[in-house]
Amino acid sequence: xxxxFATDVHGSEICWKKFISAxxxxxxxxxxxxxxxxxxxxxxxxxxxxxIYKVTLAEQESFLNGQDEVKKMxxxxxxxxxxxxxxxxxxVDDILSxxxxxxxLFLEQxxxxxxxxxxxxxxxxxxxxxxxxxxxxxxxxxxxDKVIESSKFVENVEGRVVQLDDYHELISSGWSNPTxxxxxxxxxxxxxxxxxxxxxxxxxxxxxxxxxLHAPPYGSGLDDAPELTKDMRPAFAGRSLMxxxxxxxxxxxxxxxPLLGLFGHIHEGKGTRKYKKTLCINPGSMYEQGMLHxxxxxxxxxxxxxxxxxxx
Amino acid sequence: MSxxxxxxxxxxxxxxxxxxxxxxxxxxxxxxxxxxxxxxFSYCYYFEGNLATAVVIGAIFTIFEVIVYASLISAMPRAGxxxxxxxxxxxxxxxxxLSITGxxxxxxxxxxxxxxxxxxxxxxxxxxxxxxQTAALWFTTTNVGMLVGMLLxxxxxxxxxxxxxxxxxxxxxxxxxxxxxxxxxxxxxxxFGNNTTFVANLNSMAPQMFGSASGxxxxxxxxxxGQAAGTVTAPLGDFSGAGIIAxxxxxxxxVFFNLWPNWGSTLYGEVRGAGDYKRNFWGMAAAIIVTTVGxxxxxxLIAKTLGWDFYNNANGAFWNYxxxxxxxxxxxxxxxxxxxxxxxxxxxxxxxxxxILLMSLWWFGWSGTVFLSSTRVIFAAALDRMLPEWVSxxxxxxxVPVNALLLMVIPSAIISYLYAFKIFSFQTLxxxxxxxxxxxxxxxxxxxxxxxWKTKEIFDGSPVAxxxxxxxxxxxxxxxxxxxxxxxxxxxxxxxxxxISGIGTTQPGWMTWLVVLLLGALTIFNAGxxxxxLYYVGKNVFGGAKMPLVTLAGLIFMGFLDWLLVVWFWDPTxxxxxxxxxxxxxxxxxxxxxLINYLVAAAIYFGFSSYRKKQGIDVNKIYKExxxx
Numbered sequence: 028x029x030x031x032f033a034t035d036v037h038g039s040e041i042c043w044k045k046f047i048s049a050x051x052x053x054x055x056x057x058x059x060x061x062x063x064x065x066x067x068x069x070x071x072x073x074x075x076x077x078x079i080y081k082v083t084l085a086e087q088e089s090f091l092n093g094q095d096e097v098k099k100m101x102x103x104x105x106x107x108x109x110x111x112x113x114x115x116x117x118x119v120d121d122i123l124s125x126x127x128x129x130x131x132l133f134l135e136q137x138x139x140x141x142x143x144x145x146x147x148x149x150x151x152x153x154x155x156x157x158x159x160x161x162x163x164x165x166x167x168x169x170x171x172d173k174v175i176e177s178s179k180f181v182e183n184v185e186g187r188v189v190q191l192d193d194y195h196e197l198i199s200s201g202w203s204n205p206t207x208x209x210x211x212x213x214x215x216x217x218x219x220x221x222x223x224x225x226x227x228x229x230x231x232x233x234x235x236x237x238x239x240l241h242a243p244p245y246g247s248g249l250d251d252a253p254e255l256t257k258d259m260r261p262a263f264a265g266r267s268l269m270x271x272x273x274x275x276x277x278x279x280x281x282x283x284x285p286l287l288g289l290f291g292h293i294h295e296g297k298g299t300r301k302y303k304k305t306l307c308i309n310p311g312s313m314y315e316q317g318m319l320h321x322x323x324x325x326x327x328x329x330x331x332x333x334x335x336x337x338x339x
Numbered sequence: 340m341s342x343x344x345x346x347x348x349x350x351x352x353x354x355x356x357x358x359x360x361x362x363x364x365x366x367x368x369x370x371x372x373x374x375x376x377x378x379x380f381s382y383c384y385y386f387e388g389n390l391a392t393a394v395v396i397g398a399i400f401t402i403f404e405v406i407v408y409a410s411l412i413s414a415m416p417r418a419g420x421x422x423x424x425x426x427x428x429x430x431x432x433x434x435x436x437l438s439i440t441g442x443x444x445x446x447x448x449x450x451x452x453x454x455x456x457x458x459x460x461x462x463x464x465x466x467x468x469x470x471x472q473t474a475a476l477w478f479t480t481t482n483v484g485m486l487v488g489m490l491l492x493x494x495x496x497x498x499x500x501x502x503x504x505x506x507x508x509x510x511x512x513x514x515x516x517x518x519x520x521x522x523x524x525x526x527x528x529x530x531f532g533n534n535t536t537f538v539a540n541l542n543s544m545a546p547q548m549f550g551s552a553s554g555x556x557x558x559x560x561x562x563x564x565g566q567a568a569g570t571v572t573a574p575l576g577d578f579s580g581a582g583i584i585a586x587x588x589x590x591x592x593x594v595f596f597n598l599w600p601n602w603g604s605t606l607y608g609e610v611r612g613a614g615d616y617k618r619n620f621w622g623m624a625a626a627i628i629v630t631t632v633g634x635x636x637x638x639x640l641i642a643k644t645l646g647w648d649f650y651n652n653a654n655g656a657f658w659n660y661x662x663x664x665x666x667x668x669x670x671x672x673x674x675x676x677x678x679x680x681x682x683x684x685x686x687x688x689x690x691x692x693x694x695i696l697l698m699s700l701w702w703f704g705w706s707g708t709v710f711l712s713s714t715r716v717i718f719a720a721a722l723d724r725m726l727p728e729w730v731s732x733x734x735x736x737x738x739v740p741v742n743a744l745l746l747m748v749i750p751s752a753i754i755s756y757l758y759a760f761k762i763f764s765f766q767t768l769x770x771x772x773x774x775x776x777x778x779x780x781x782x783x784x785x786x787x788x789x790x791x792w793k794t795k796e797i798f799d800g801s802p803v804a805x806x807x808x809x810x811x812x813x814x815x816x817x818x819x820x821x822x823x824x825x826x827x828x829x830x831x832x833x834x835x836x837x838x839i840s841g842i843g844t845t846q847p848g849w850m851t852w853l854v855v856l857l858l859g860a861l862t863i864f865n866a867g868x869x870x871x872x873l874y875y876v877g878k879n880v881f882g883g884a885k886m887p888l889v890t891l892a893g894l895i896f897m898g899f900l901d902w903l904l905v906v907w908f909w910d911p912t913x914x915x916x917x918x919x920x921x922x923x924x925x926x927x928x929x930x931x932x933x934l935i936n937y938l939v940a941a942a943i944y945f946g947f948s949s950y951r952k953k954q955g956i957d958v959n960k961i962y963k964e965x966x967x968x
Binding site for chain 1: 344345346347348349350351352357358361362364365414415416423426427503504505507508509511512603615622718722723724728731732733738796797799800801802804805951954955956958960961962963964965966967968
């Protein structure tokens with residue numbers, strides 16, 4: 028069995044499409060998305076009158092002339108992982124002055140996007156026999172779970188143990204240890220340990236399984252992120268890296284020694300690491316550039332076969 | 340209120356911009372005036388050009404390098420630098436060959452150079468000041484002493500890597516401030532000191548510290564020894580046309596120190612917008628500007644207090660002996676370190692020691708860079724399955740990548756031995772360390788130049804897509820590039836023809852023939868690249884596309900790098916029968932050393948590609964874009 032694993036696409040439309048197409052390209056049987064599907068920002072495209080629109084992407088202000096340019100910009104924004112929103116100056120002021128409206132708008136855009144992604148996946152995966160699993164991550168709102176579950180060919184595997192073939196189970200959770208941003212699915216190390224233990228306990232043979240956990244093990248090198256100053260700037264121009272992974276995940280890897288550990292969360296943490304017989308992989312993420320980092324892994328009955336990290 | 344450009348929700352990874360000043364510190368360490376700068380300045384005693392002019396012109400071209408790299412970082416941040424940029428834009432084979440050689444293999448040669456600087460700038464002066472004359476001279480004047488210095492580089496860097504980037508970043512910051520205090524002290528000493536005091540103190544202290552002949556005028560003797568060595572001592576401040584032309588010949592030497600502002604650039608993290616592009620640019624550009632100004636101040640102060648003539652002749656006398664052109668030891672048996680000369684302006688041993696100790700922080704803050712980049716490339720190659728898995732193994736207890744370090748330390752130790760004991764003329768290969776990396780940078784520069792069209796979607800979605808130049812300027816630069824490319828093709832073919840047609844009279848060995856013929860083939864290949872880039876950019880720019888800033892900077896910097904390569908390899912100018920740079924066709928050791936680097940990289944690439952294919956891994960897909968229907 029060959030699997031393709033990617034993670035942290037953060038709203039990038041092109042990365043999602045590449046993910047769905049990856050199975051055919053790399054000739055794998057299974058697709059697994061590790062979490063953090065949703066984007067972090069909405070980019071307003073603000074009508075200025077006379078079919079002119081103003082937009083600021085990546086701190087560069089542009090004026091768009093007509094609907095064709097607007098459509099092109101929408102695609103660029105979506106591929107970068109942001110949500111484009113065509114609006115007018117009055118509505119922008121309204122959103123700014125009412126925080127709940129911003130939250131509501133985000134939820135609308137996130138759900139619309141996830142729905143569009145599921146429709147795309149259902150269309151492309153139909154009849155292929157490829158199994159596709161996604162597991163929302165700490166940055167993903169809970170509301171997206173139901174949208175994923177409405178898909179015919181994409182399975183939401185949060186908190187579940189899924190039988191992949193006669194030998195292997197996939198044990199998944201997108202929850203993480205605490206972050207400085209107080210995100211949707213994060214909790215203390217103790218709570219995370221209890222959560223993960225409860226999921227693992229459902230597996231028949233954890234030692235021959237695949238752990239698909241969003242948070243990488245602490246100190247593995249797959250969790251090296253730029254150190255932040257108190258005012259949330261990367262310290263030492265981003266050169267000072269420090270481990271920010273989960274102790275609970277590390278302990279569980281050590282305890283159960285699964286065949287394979289698939290992780291994400293830390294975009295800079297691209298790499299592999301072996302603990303005893305467990306191969307741990309974080310493919311990293313470059314979603315803003317529309318490049319999909321991933322891993323193609325061959326799973327044999329009792330061991331991991333060949334693997335390679337890809338930049339697709 | 341409607342000036343808002345972004346609504347942001349709570350999500351991880353949203354951070355504020357990093358400090359430009361911190362980025363500046365690391366770029367400043369990479370183009371280290373005290374280690375790389377002073378070291379290569381000392382080599383230039385036989386050039387007729389003006390060091391100050393060469394430093395300034397070299398810096399101007401390096402600004403274009405900064406634009407290219409800041410743009411690549413903005414378009415593809417966190418990608419792993421040259422390796423991934425080249426693999427994605429030019430193809431995996433090119434990316435692998437150029438990065439493995441430029442960021443890994445050639446670093447083996449940098450170790451003896453770092454070791455030499457450690458001995459010359461730290462051990463010998465500090466031990467001399469402490470009165471440990473024998474130990475001080477043992478390091479500088481014996482092969483074993485030099486080798487020990489080189490091996491200590493490996494040990495020190497091992498400690499840095501074991502401590503991790505978190506601690507190394509802190510060490511660098513401390514060293515920056517300590518080193519800056521040291522440099523200010525040196526400048527103050529030179530500014531308020533005078534030549535009479537310096538000469539008197541040199542004549543009295545050098546015998547005490549380093550065993551120079553006492554009772555003699557060491558100052559005058561050094562000038563005489565330098566003159567005998569063929570020192571030219573071009574005057575500072577010659578801005579005539581002839582002076583500038585002569586100074587151009589110095590630029591291939593100057594890039595040994597100022598080509599590296601981009602060294603740590605791939606570590607700058609997430610780039611979210613044009614503001615971050617500007618931060619990247621200014622972090623690196625400010626380092627170039629400040630270092631260049633620092634060099635000019637240093638030159639002026641050396642000239643004022645030590646004497647420009649003395650400084651150049653001291654370098655000539657020292658290197659002429661070290662390189663074996665004379666058997667007569669120089670009057671000053673230590674490397675002419677301007678900071679040590681400045682320290683001679685005071686008589687207090689404590690202040691002298693303090694000044695040199697603080698200045699040594701420029702070496703300690705910089706030295707970690709020698710293995711950090713290479714271990715990253717080794718890891719990247721292992722992730723791409725182009726090296727065995729064991730090379731990226733990390734020791735459980737120390738978290739040290741032991742095997743990757745051994746892949747650095749063992750070859751470095753062997754090359755250090757060859758360098759220290761002057762076997763196969765390895766002591767003449769210092770500039771090879773620059774040439775191989777310059778070739779890697781050439782690959783990334785071409786990648787950056789064509790990126791706007793070759794990887795259009797990535798570029799268009801990046802913050803740098805908006806930085807374009809007016810059409811007329813795009814056309815002008817393209818035309819200028821065309822003219823300069825033709826000039827480079829003409830001179831390289833002329834040099835090649837002159838050497839190939841005249842070499843028979845010198846009865847060369849087969850190795851020299853092989854080198855010359857290989858360079859001839861590379862000259863044709865290079866012409867093809869120059870023309871292809873012209874065609875590629877020209878068809879887009881003259882087809883109506885606006886020229887992006889990265890393309891403009893890329894064309895200029897590419898022309899600069901290509902010119903460097905032509906003059907390094909064909910080395911057309913001679914001084915007293917010796918070639919100027921002495922690493923090109925006439926130095927078989929140099930050419931074979933570089934050739935072996937590329938052959939080993941090619942063997943790994945093709946060997947592992949084939950091996951992985953047999954294992955069922957199609958490594959050719961690693962950097963291929965997944966097609967989306």
